[in-house]
Amino acid sequence: EKYPDVTRRFYEATLKGWAYAFAHIPETAKLIRRKYNTQHKSLQALIYEGETLKKLALLPDVPFGKIDNVRLREIENSYRLLGFGQFKKNDFDDMIYSGNKADAERLVIERKWIVLMAMMLLFVIGLLILNWYLSLRENRLLQSSLERFELLIESTIEGILIFDEEGVCLRANSVAGTLFRYRQEAMRGVAVTALLCPESVEIVKRRMQVPNQEPYETKLRRRDGTCFTAIVRGRDMVWENQKIRVSTVIDISEMKALQKKLQSLNENLETKVAEQVEDIRQRDQMLLHQSKLASMGEMIGAIAHQWRQPLNALNINIQNLDDDYAEGLIDADFIDRFIAKNREIITYMSKTIDDFRNFFRIDKTKESFSIKEAIETTMALQHAQLLKRDITLSVEGEDIFVTGYRHEFLQVLLNLINKAVDQLHKKWVQNPKITIRLKEDALILEDNAGGIDPKIIDRIFEPYFTTKAQGEGTGLGLYIAKVIIEKNLGGRLEARNNIRGALFEITFPKEAIIYLKQRAAPALES
Structure with missing residues (x-):
């Protein structure tokens, strides 16, 4: 009543403002979102609130802006029910704009409109307060969710990056920063x-069009321009009404380097293995050759023993020719008798040469042979040496037929017999004896020379190990014997002591044994 003109103009301006707002709700909502959106509401939410207020304000059969005591009391009761406080004054006449008293009816209507607008304003304020409370609660929940999200992405070993629809990074974890x-x-x-190597740009762009892209390998670029190989996986998501792309990155550059190195090693492995095998084979051949040379030296000595008596006989026969002629x-x-006698001596000597040559012949293929026959051949070559040193060599048991390299087996027998002969002669054993016993799948050679020193028995099969003085032995005999039996024949050669002396046992593989000669064989003795 004190300022009727001001009140009337305010009232009219307020009605015009609300009328414009209700007529242009989308425009008003954009203005509020751009300048007054302290609660960060979306445009859709603001438009919805405008439409709702419009329905409440524009009622049928009621002029826009009309208000009276009855409607104010209804609004008051509604606010009381919502718990927004108590109104001490129940008469709202003073709050209703009346204007010029001369026009009482118009003032009453205007007053009622003012009260209605006031109540609508209070209602809007109430809605704003309620919305603020809900938004506050929502913000707290969102903040808690963001904190959990941050904890989650920071607890992984993968680099995680979040991009918007334009491919611009919105967020990244610390692992991604490090990568x-x-x-x-x-x-x-x-x-x-900016995070892609040039050759990967087009590939990654195509992959980012796939909503749920499975892991794939590509080249990524660091800030300093260097590139690294990585496994990348991408997935489209919606976050706060915005489409985003979540990408995970795992650096596999070290793994790729190791893989490349392993591939190179694998490519060269076969060649290196073949080279090593060939090297070992050549060394074994060299050792075998050295052993054969040593055995040849021993055999030449044996041949010399066997030739000495025939040569002496030939010499005597020739010397006696003068006396026989004179008489x-x-x-x-x-x-005729002279020729026959000397031819027999020469034939014996020639046979000795043939035996020597055959003994050292190199086997090319495996053959079936008799173990007893091999022993007899070796005994014939060693006959003179055994006879000179008065050593008895006997063979017991049934014959065995095996498949293998016969002449290599002869060399093994020669080495074992020579070792026994050396020990018997070295220790001046009374009644020296070598015994060879044949079992179903084994050959046992033993002597009565007292055995092998326990300190060295574990080393006797090592290459170049010898107890002889320098220049007297090569240390290869037993090593080559073990190689022939275990590698070439597939059997086993072992050494141990018994109560009489040393014992060497050759065990033949089952697949190499053809059959046993089922007859009682008499003992061979030299």
Whole structure:
């Protein structure tokens, strides 16, 4: 009543403002969202609130802006029910704009409109308060969710990056910052193309069009321009009404380097293995050759022993020719006997050479042979040496037929017999004896020389190990014997002591044994 004109103009301006707002709700909502959106509501939410207020304000059969005591009391009761406080004054006449008293009816209507607008304003304020409370609660929940989200992405070993629809990084975890050599906060705003090597740009762009992209391998670029190989996976999501792309990155550059190195090693492995095998084979052949040379030296000594007596006999026969001629004993019959006798001696010597040559012949293929026959051949070559040193060599048991390299087996027998002969002669054993016993799948050679020193028995099969003085032995005999039996024949050669002396046992593999000669074989003795 004190300022009727001001009140009337305010009232009219208020009605015009609300009328314009209700007529242009989308425009008003955009203005509020741009300048007054302290609660961060979406445009859709603001438009919805405007439409709701419009329905409440524009009632049928009621002029826009009309208000009276009855409607104010209804609004008051509604606010009381909502718990927004108590109104001490129940008469709202003073609050209703009346204007000029001369026009009482118009003032009453205007007053009622003012009260209605006031109540609508209170209602809007109430809605705003309620919305503020709900928004506050929502913000707290959102903040808690963001904190859990941050904890989650920071607890992984993968680099995690979140891009908007334009491919601009919105957020990245610390692992991603380390991978790309950015400070974590500096990752925001970086375009995805800045993180790609040139050859990967088109590939990654195509992959980012796939909503749920399975892991794939690509080249990524660090801030300093260097590239690294990574496994990348991407997935489209919606966050706060905005489409985003969540990408995970795992650096596999070290793994790729190891894989490349392993591939190179695998490519060269076969060649290196073949080279090593060939090297070992050549060394074994060299050792075998050295052993054969040593055995040849021993055999030449054995041949010398066996030739000494025949040569002496030939010499005596030739020397006696003069006396026989002087005594008139030489006639046709004498000449025939002389030739036959000396031819027999020469044939024996020639056979010794043949045995020597065959003994060291190199086997090319496996053959079936008799173990007893091999022993007899070796005994024949060693006969003179055994006879000279008065050593008895006997063979017991049934014959065994095996498949293998016969002449290599002869060399093994020769080495074992020579070792026994050396020990018997070295220790001046009374009644020296070597015994060879044949079992179903084994050959046992033993002597009575007292055995092998326990300190060295574990080393006797090592290459170049010898107890002889320098220049007297090569240390290869037993080593080559073990190689022949275990590698070439597939059997086993072992050494141990018994109560009489040393014992060497050759065990033949089952697949190499053809059959046992089922007969009681008499013992061979030399």
